[in-house]
Amino acid sequence: MPSYRGQVLLKNGRLQIWGNNGRGNFRPIVIDRGKDSHLGARIFDIDGDSDFDIVSIAWRDFQLLHLWRNDAINNSEH
Numbered sequence: 001m002p003s004y005r006g007q008v009l010l011k012n013g014r015l016q017i018w019g020n021n022g023r024g025n026f027r028p029i030v031i032d033r034g035k036d037s038h039l040g041a042r043i044f045d046i047d048g049d050s051d052f053d054i055v056s057i058a059w060r061d062f063q064l065l066h067l068w069r070n071d072a073i074n075n076s077e078h
Contacts, residue, residue, distance in 0.1 A: 015041055015054065015068070035066050 015031040036059035043052040051070045058064040 013037075015056070015066075031068055036060055037066070041066075 013036050014033045015035055015037065016028045017031060018026045019029050020026050031054065035056070037056040039057065041054050041056035043054055045051065046053040046055065046067065047069060051072065053070050054068040056066045058066060
């Protein structure tokens, strides 16, 4: 089983968002696995580039902050 800083990671732990196809049908999109999250993740533009990034407080290592930065290129600006 994988570990981080000596702690066993959650086997099924994952960060996911739910995509809507516009007709009320949702599907999970897995962003990352093995990170435990406390009170869920939040979206915010951390780096000021006009797209949403994801941030979450760790569950067992509550002093840690998980950050998933969105570095996708926005083609609508070109």
